[in-house]
Amino acid sequence: MQKPLAGLNRKNIARELTAGVTLLAIAIPLNIGYAQIAGLPPTAGLYALIVPTIVYALVVSSRQLIVSPDAAAAALVASSIGGLATAGSADYATLALAQAIICGILFVLMSVFKLGFIANFLSKPILVGFVGGLALDILVSQIAKMLGVKIDSGGEFVDKVVGLVTGLGTTNPWSLLIAAVSVAVLIVGQRFLRLVPWALIVLIVATVVVVLADLDDAGVDVLGEVPAGPPAFTWPVIDWSMWLMLVPSAIALTMVTTAEGLLVSRSYGEKNNYTTRPNRDLFAFGVANVAAGASGSFAMGSSTSRTAAMDQAGSRTQLPSLVLAVGTLLLLLFGTALLADIPSPAIGAIVGVAILPLLGIRDFRMLWRVDRFEFAIAAVCFLVTLFVGSIAGIVVAFVLALINLAKRAANPPIDVLAAGDSPAESLLGEAPVGTMTAPGVIVIRLAAPLFFANGSVFDDAVKKAVKAVPEGTVQHVVIDMEAVTDVDVTGAESFTALVAWLDARSIELEFSRVRPDARERLTDLGLLGDRRIFDTNRAAIAGLSSTPQQ
Template structure:
């Protein structure tokens, strides 16, 4: 419970700054909480319940003094995608709340168990390119899904393509409400302009207040502009979510996906803000803190939450010094629920849609996408596939696609690693890739070969075929030195391959020699009894020593590569 340490080390001078930051934060959390609740397909008031409990839960169990948790735009579609198939035909709001609350509890339990078991590395399952693609796809999905609300009507469609088609059909059929559209588009433009021109001002709060004043002052409800209405007064009681046993398996699948996204988002945000202050990120404790926040929200009619980079930035800019900021924010939202629920009654639904769209646009990372295009096309392709997975298959399948692509990318690098033949370059120490330095000097009868990956079952055949190809291409070959520093492992499949390969090379008068093999890998070589086949003298601690041993044995000298002879003779 990191809160104990906060209490012991808390300085009185921090309190005014934490209170101010908490007040500023609550002004942002109220409208965003309601908007993200509707994004998840839930009543707006549940966003306020969620905000209060997650702030309190993280204040007690969360290790970071600056992170702010709450309803998040990236989780809203995932929550909706998980609970929508389980709802009855009439879409009972009470059942939706129960399902979302159980989902929050399950996410919390998964996170706490994973944190206690020290599974913080799970956040690495989403590589940066696939995370960029996933977020871009999510942003596109959210924007398309909110367009109808922005223009004052609703559509009955599921999926990006279907929702886009239904929105365009609604516009063509004249279903849009002109007044609502002006209010919604104006709210969106206002938020984006304020964020750009006056980033320190609470743009969402300003736009919400102005929109509510317009609705009330000009009686826009009479023009069919939907509003939030008066929220239920009071705070919800402690409630164990009531769902059927048949609901649990699909909820658990959704909980796992949400947990991965929430953890990846939290770790990236925590790392960014910790780097500014020179703090250390405690990944496993972060999982426990997020888990506790989700459980607390779930047992008070809330839904899953994550860290918000934008709200964390707001709290930091307002002077936040500790988790007390979150406690103050939770207290202010509670006061709204108990004493001032009528304040929300004139907030127009198109403005809530504008809030969600503005948040979705901040999820998109076009700069990162362009950087991938210029720096590494394969990773750009991965991000595009992840985007299409979310956009075309749906949010939950999309996260599975993103995780699967990240894992496959790791496997691909081990399966098809970079390989190189090395030579000496005048004026540069060491040996270097002959593809990069075609004029590198070589030793007759020797090939220095580097394999940049662990030697395992997936790439053992590739290694063997490449070495056999090298031997077949050079009739005068005597040694193949494997620059083995990048080889961090040798499994049993690769061990059997090396045994067969060495026997094949020996039959042709070629020695297989290893240089710079790491000690743990050398121990495995000896455990596999490979030294009965490969001469123990053919293991050298450095590449220079291995080359020197070959020179002593053959009196060979370095020479520039020669063009291939007309009779097919050796180039070395």
């Protein structure tokens, strides 16, 4: 079993500790903002950085992946719980704890049953659209916060936009100035000096300005009093019906985190030459979420931006996460008074700039350029998530994933390798794999399993190849089975119909390069019989073309 804090040694401990201080500076302002997005008090975001972070860092196999609530998770929490309780209420917070615990249980179950592959159904276009929709919804709320305009941040997207537009006349000029300067500093600073904790600098400077100029009396919203003290361990007590109502949103949170988290974990492991274990990482997400639900926080996911920041800082262990936990605990014990005067426009600017990349503008442009169907999938997920809701968005995402999978499976590559006396490329309008020709023999390769989605397509392709040469020319059709790993019952039925069609034209069907597992399957389905099987296509052509024509 991998030891906790793998990769840590005397040579890199100083660098890892320094990276931990950087992570602390990045995480505190972001988590305060994400807690507000979720409709929870600032402490919920800070508590996530203590017990859940420690548990995760000691269990996970990835040396670099950072766990934390993120913008997408916060938006999902708000949209899913907002209809069940009033944001900011005790019931709302209790539901958020329960939701995190359900997420943790789902992660653990996925780890035990090795179900991480399910997240592969969330392809990049689906994630781009789903997360982009959540990001735009968040951005509207943050713009309102930056302008000092009061809107219902827990409402529907259209209601938020209407509230923002109609409330522009109430814009607070000081809030607008603080937000504009904060955005400019964050964007310019991150462009030229990425390792500087600009978010922390913005919070400190903005808070000093607000205090010295008494801008809270001028209408600038501030964070307010933050309760001091460590997180208290608790357990949400709610009706079973409420537990069940939280399951769909917990599934959505789990799937999104699994897809993004495992991908990021694997990519950094490959980049820096260490091994990751997906199922152990799922277990780590599980125990972190249970710890979050039991210590006053909310659903945890992976933070791509913080992981990238740690990689740039040279960190290759989970020690920065432990530094983050200790630093946050000290802040809660001795420094909460420093948080009370943080201006909300500055928090809105920090969160707004952080989620801009999540809009996926570049990804949408890339999809439009390379694959319009994939672009359409992303666009539908984006619109459904934005205008209908996050749960509907994740349901539509899975449905579109299945449609996309079926579309591709129903149109597998089918190559004509040899065709009578005619060039192979003339038969199906595609470039051939080989250019062999032989009198009376057609060799066709199906590069996919033969099953219900493509059986008729393959049937039509064979008939098209036979009809493309003069009638009576073909005596043998050879199916190259090298890439056929399976045949289902529906595929077998289409195969049987094809055999009858060939028999009616006195054309014999043979096979070449049949895989052992496919041969057993063909025998079970009664498709093999006494048909000849050749070890190569050349052997088939040589043997069959030498057969006297009838």
